[in-house]
Amino acid sequence: MPNSELMPIGAFALRSGLTSSALRFYADTGLLLPAEVDPATGYRYYDADQLERATTLRRLREIAMPLAGVGAVLAAGTEEAARLLDEHVAKIEEDAAAARRGAAVIRSALGGDTLGTLIAVLKGPVLAEAVEQVLTATATATATGPTHDPASAVLAGLHVEAGDEAVTLTATDRYRLSTRTLVPVRTAEQAWTGTVDGTDLRNAVADVRRSALVRVEAVPHGIRLRLSGREDRHCRVMPEEFPDHRSLLASLSEVTTRAAVAKGALLRALEEHPGERPVLRLSGRGVRVQAPDDELSGIRLPAAVTGEDLRIRFEMTTLYAAVSTAIGPDVLLDLRGPHQPVTIRSADRGDLTTLTMPVTFDH
Template sequence: MPNSELMPIGVFAQRSGLTSSALRFYADSGLLPPAEVDPVSGYRYYGADQVARATALRQLREIAMPLAVVEAVLDAGADEAARLVDEHVAKIVGEAAAARQKAAVIKSALGGNLPGLLIATLKGPVLADAVDQVLTATAYEPGMAVLAGLHIEASHEAITLTATDRFRLSTRTLVPARPAERTWAGTVDGVDLRAAVAEIRHSALVRIEAVPQGIRLRMDEREDRHCRLLSEDFPDHRLMLASLGEATTRATVSKDLLLRALEEHPGERVALHISRHGVNVWPPNDEHPGIPVLATVTGEALRIQFAMITLYPAVSTAIGPDVMLDLRGHDRPVTIRSADRGDLTTLAMPVKVDHAS
């Protein structure tokens, strides 16, 4: 290769984002040998065609990938490389979750492992289903950790789980197998709860206790699980619920038929035309034929638009074969719940109707 096409190590370091010392280390380890070494001065030179490999090497090391796996990724085909990266990330995530859980146990022990305040005792499978359903209304946004949390409110008679991503709000109320010692409320980290769901589901009863900085899940013949409390205030959802007003249109429709129509819909937004004839699922601009869905409708005819990522999960998590939509106008939240069971309720925010179309 002519010298004019080679870069000294300093220039190559700037192009690749690696330091000169790192390049020397990777050259000595065989991962990234220079294209040429001056036999007299010992200066190392790199080719432009090595920048991509050097950049990938840097990125893989930034996610703490061991050198042996890095070499395998760099020398593998695209599919195998992707599999190795996914495998490495899954290992890191699992180790992080295990470390977080052990840290919670250690903190509890440092506090003397005092008995917690009983929030509720619930049937494990029921609690696991409720957590899965309500957590579909969470979101991960930088600086807004509370949107990824599950708000828990406990009284002597019931325990209510609520989550919101600002476009949906899901809430489910459960009757405890044993009453709480006193009222309690807090917002629990959703990641911690998701990690505990499998064990919760396979436990006949789960005792939920409030402990400093979190809750403790106690299950027979299983290790205690700890979930962190989030410090941010949960949005004032009760004020919003109280200000909704009465529904002006109600549609009761088969959950499976409505989901099938949404799955066949081609766009990211969907318009529902609701009339006494039923529910029609249309593209917002009517450029494709609508999909009719049989429904029992009372009240005013209405057209309302949703983002698919808002409406679909709100319908899919509803309990039972039929869902009830309570609508209050094209720009107001829609209440979605089971037609015969009201313990899981989801509010879905519509999007602005494009009147020009």
């Protein structure tokens, strides 16, 4: 039983100003671990002494401090923390100056053209990277997607959800689901949701990447990308309904095994794997990439593995793409057993998340 002086996660969330989901994420990244976890229920409890750290963490995230910077500030002394904060503010000011320059170019390029409904203003290089990363999960980007089925045409698109604080991009081929959230320079005039044609976006990516800022507007039957010093690009909106991915995310079972492994080492092991369906064997000794019929050999990778030992098998095309698009040098694998979706995300940045389905051993 938990100590009666400890707070359950809901009460701690109210007092710290962090949501329960944010507290779980910061626990997973090691920035704010619970004081106690009930081994029977998995409920998390926090101590009042952790409120100061939680409040500081929240304030750092409110000024857009990345997770790596947050960890450095929390671990630093007073003078070092002040220096890190000054560097972060200077970077924000540089970005704001770049935004003002981009806005001047946009105003000049707009001329007398009628504006559509603003979805968001985003940094072009960031948007281009996110589109390329998430579009790898579309049906046209894999060998497994049923692109011949007209009812599955929407699986070739990129689902866009724009709100007051963020723009979320999602794609799925029903074997893999990738999602990334972007923080806009300027938010939507009103909430907007739609699925944008993936081919149109791919064709626009090169110009988007070369534009400092991109104004994304909703227009009849599509979206318009207004680019700095370049011609506008129009992308069609698909009429089909996008799969209910939020229900899938909400219904995921508890994580039973978690592994943090170097992204480059895992990709090299997959590249050297001779077959089409590699097996990952996870234990306290690390991660081993094996062939299905070879229990003894394979490539062993150093990894921090917690939870149950697990043996799980994937399609190479699905797993490699999911790992290769992760942000940063390390990836975090959240596993729920040999037949459940695996969550693959960056170990220090959670804004790109990919769900990958394993295959059975008799596939």
